[in-house]
Amino acid sequence: MGLFKKDRELDEGAVLAALQNVQDPDxxxxxxxxxxxxxxxxxxxxVSSTIEFNMPLFPSKRQVQLQAxxxxxxxxxxxxxxxxxxxxxxxxxxxxxxPLIPTVRNTIAVASGKGGVGKSTVAANLAxxxxxxxxxxxxxxxxxxxxxxxxxxxxxxxxxxxxxxILPPEIRGIKLISVGYFLxxxxxxxxxxxxxxxxxxxxxxxxxxxxxxxxxxxxxxGTGDIQLSLCQTIPLTGAVVVxxxxxxxxxxxxxxxxxxxxxxxxILGIAENMSYYxxxxxxxxDDIFGHGGAxxxxxxxxxxxxxxxxxxxxxxxxxxxxQPVALEDGDSPISRAFTDLARAVASQVSLNNAQAAPLxxxxx
Amino acid sequence: xxxxxxxxxxxAPKGIEIQWNDGHQAFYPHAFLRTxxxxxxxxxxxxxxxxxxxxxxxxxxxxxxxxxxxxxxxxAIQFHWNDGHSSGIYxxxxxxxxxxxxxxxxxxxx
Numbered sequence: 001m002g003l004f005k006k007d008r009e010l011d012e013g014a015v016l017a018a019l020q021n022v023q024d025p026d027x028x029x030x031x032x033x034x035x036x037x038x039x040x041x042x043x044x045x046x047v048s049s050t051i052e053f054n055m056p057l058f059p060s061k062r063q064v065q066l067q068a069x070x071x072x073x074x075x076x077x078x079x080x081x082x083x084x085x086x087x088x089x090x091x092x093x094x095x096x097x098x099p100l101i102p103t104v105r106n107t108i109a110v111a112s113g114k115g116g117v118g119k120s121t122v123a124a125n126l127a128x129x130x131x132x133x134x135x136x137x138x139x140x141x142x143x144x145x146x147x148x149x150x151x152x153x154x155x156x157x158x159x160x161x162x163x164x165x166i167l168p169p170e171i172r173g174i175k176l177i178s179v180g181y182f183l184x185x186x187x188x189x190x191x192x193x194x195x196x197x198x199x200x201x202x203x204x205x206x207x208x209x210x211x212x213x214x215x216x217x218x219x220x221x222g223t224g225d226i227q228l229s230l231c232q233t234i235p236l237t238g239a240v241v242v243x244x245x246x247x248x249x250x251x252x253x254x255x256x257x258x259x260x261x262x263x264x265x266x267i268l269g270i271a272e273n274m275s276y277y278x279x280x281x282x283x284x285x286d287d288i289f290g291h292g293g294a295x296x297x298x299x300x301x302x303x304x305x306x307x308x309x310x311x312x313x314x315x316x317x318x319x320x321x322x323q324p325v326a327l328e329d330g331d332s333p334i335s336r337a338f339t340d341l342a343r344a345v346a347s348q349v350s351l352n353n354a355q356a357a358p359l360x361x362x363x364x
Numbered sequence: 365x366x367x368x369x370x371x372x373x374x375x376a377p378k379g380i381e382i383q384w385n386d387g388h389q390a391f392y393p394h395a396f397l398r399t400x401x402x403x404x405x406x407x408x409x410x411x412x413x414x415x416x417x418x419x420x421x422x423x424x425x426x427x428x429x430x431x432x433x434x435x436x437x438x439x440a441i442q443f444h445w446n447d448g449h450s451s452g453i454y455x456x457x458x459x460x461x462x463x464x465x466x467x468x469x470x471x472x473x474x
Contacts, residue, residue, distance in 0.1 A: 231437040264438035361371040
């Protein structure tokens, strides 16, 4: 009788034990320990469950689904397996939401020391790649001196005014704000610190961001007022530092890293832009600015390396057209480079959120 | 993990209690913290503070006291004082550096 029963009825423990062999390739931990298994149901020989990831459903997650199905099928007595995927982006463990932006789960600053390394291009494509795989994303252009996000995203409709807040324009599902919307073309922002500080606060608190999984913030180069104001106004989830492989750029990038360290802001990692160039005529590769410098800097400083983006005419033309290259299907190698970057950033955010200290409780 | 407070209690009698994430418990008298305000103005001209109850309380605000506090990013706390001042940003590192407890004092001397 006992044997008979065991044959016919599956037990939950066996399914979980099988799923424990399935790793999340981005977080390097099994999906059971990560707490991703939801709605596990057993009925006769049928097993159904949902894997709820804490980051967007990048293509790597499909692999997890296949592996999980395979693992459960191996259990004796299982006749049918139904595994679905879901995503619920994590926020800082055990913390209350920031009162200024209570509906935003994660804030990612894209920074560099040096100008012209492609921060805005990386920020726009990062936002698109995150949104493409299901995340709710906002993009804040905090580069007051060279607001390039409206042109990059091809979004020229200015924000409108709601009852209490600024309604940001939304393009391809991404909410945008930029100082470019508030300035006549060919005008410049010539502001001192307090004005910049106020702008950062307004872009965060006075814009109707709605529920967002990630707010990507494109910073101006350097370690000045905007960066300091941002780090003071909200506890950032972390910073992505963009650099070219050139020693000169990495040298300046290390200043940005030093600033974030001083302000206890987590470094999500360094991304190497303009990493190499493949000649469209002969197919030869040229490492114009050198290659691998960011990876080496990461190894030295103990930061995650987030990936390499090649120098490409396609990235430039698509940026100028307001159709960032990350919009393309995953098959194009350049679009894939941005998907991999977004995956690396989202992984670091998830890992950071799992161990971050909660906000300080202040009792009055 | 970076050194940071876990909780801050402003209502403790005569001072502020900070529980640090490394287990250290610190107590800062109100006047002690106010006089060590790190803002530029106070560094140049350290403020004079009242610690005793006012003999004519109707004219004053009573002894110095923090009335509120805010977390500044991941690295600091800003206190609001009952004398109207609030521009000092006390970084976690600074707060720990000036911890007045015997243990920290003797560490600094030794």
